[in-house]
Amino acid sequence: MAHRNVELLAVGAGPANLALAVAVEELAPELAGDTLLIEREQDIVWQRGMLLPDALSQVSFLKDLVTMRNPCSRFSFVNFLHSQERLDAFVNLASFVPYRSEISEYLQWVADELAAVQVEYGRECTAVEAQTGDDGEIAGWLVTLADGDTIGCRYLVIGAGRDAHVPAVFDGLPAERVIHSTQYTQRIADVRADLPHRVAVIGGAQSAAELFGAALRDLPECKPTMIMRSIGLNGYESSKFTNELYYTSFIDEFYDASPEARRQLLGEMYRSNYGGLSPPPWTASTGSSTRTAAPGRSAWRSTR
Template structure:
């Protein structure tokens, strides 16, 4: 079995862990040289399933991997534009928000520009287990990859994002019939552009709106019903005032607020990030519907105030049971394919929950500096990125805070290493994989 030891392993080559890599190279270069990012995909892409040619980021380019922490960094978005010869054109666009394709290209450029942190693609993590020494002290982690190889590390950072949310009523349908927005491009690529499919789009979020809009081009002859529980698409109600609660500087205040207060804040801010669309998307959608009416087209429509109360497959089609939330009337909608714009699950991702179970944790908690809380002696650390909204605020899953979060994690690891220097000086990163495995099994 192929195995190796490193000091820090980061799982997922998305914005969070690439931001961490940048912080490591600039703040802790010695640690960076013994750090590795693994990514299950063969390329570094941002929101690959929704890389639509017209889709834009919803945050300023200044909220990149480095600027809010170090504006002089060579890894800023402006440095990327300069290196790729597009800085003049971008400035001339007069927009703070880049196209999503450009953010994705920026992340790939950063991954290729790292000089100390290694990045390996096509490396799928299937399991993480704790490693302990003879005294029972937690000393590291053993990560098993899909090919059977293992990586032992003292520090672990999980930045894979949350799992896609598949509503329970639809969970039993075949994957070929139900496609989450995270796999939209891949899913629609397998459908004939000329065939008149009957399509349903579920949800009222920005992703649902983008799928609905994209289908006009990707499946132009299809009948598309956009089904949502709400009265209609709602515009993001953010303002400069509410946006201040997305600042990295607000995290301390949020973290120090009692749990009940944090929940109230999250409920107040929910519509600024979830189940809403941008003003630009709202205008575009309405213009599309207006033109449809001019042309007497009825093959693109919204079905609002409607709950999906049952679903089944029969004779090669999906049959959705729709319940009108106003009248209680039940009808059936027969579709060939269903696209989901239903966001992401609130529960911990499967990888994190599996790790928590392996350690024996009753619940997943992190410190202010994102270190997993373990109720046992530990000389190792595990950090979670992008999944701590309950304790760190609504910005946790967004680009807004990741540069400063990367700094927090890097400095916490540096301090933790210093506090345990005697172990690092006299031992390998973790006990041997052979001895670790004998204790694990």
């Protein structure tokens, strides 16, 4: 067991903490050298269980980790494509949305490109304990890792993502009969594809729609059925007025709002990113707008 101290510790190398790491490196170089980002996996994969071949991102490539804050940053998605000699190919797609696999590659590239912020893999956080000073106020944090090592820090940021939720009604079923969306790509290969399975897809949002299509592709003899609480599939709320809630200028408004107002705002924003389907991408064509998808690709798109 070993112990060390850092000024800033970020747990989880997802988009939020990677964006934080880039901001620290660009805006506070003196802090960046004393910042550590830990990830429990051995690499960075976005939506590991849902890296389906036809899944597209929900948002524009301009809403990457940095462009809205610093359009000149070397950590932009455009610079990632340029570094991989794929910028021409992406531009010729005539689409604002990349594939989910491209976003996943971009996140790993950003982590590899960090010069001052340290990134360590295979480091799982198992416990967090507040450290108090002589005045009784919190002065820092002590983080325990799965291997017994400890890390002390003044600032702690948790970006571990969400845990998979499997309704209790399925507790009695054999584990091999239930596959959560976060485990789909890892486990579907264990299911025989030559049998006429009856597949129930639980849910009516984007992930469920994608899994319905994936089941048809991966289990060609199956008969999938979608089971949902609503009377049908619904699309996201994607109007200009709703998306203004994601403007960088809205951060200060949200921060200054009362707790009651914040709860209402978060409740209203839910419809813009969860519980629905994302529409197909729009591309300009001869002065008009047409909805298109890449050849052979599904028009359904991912939730992140």
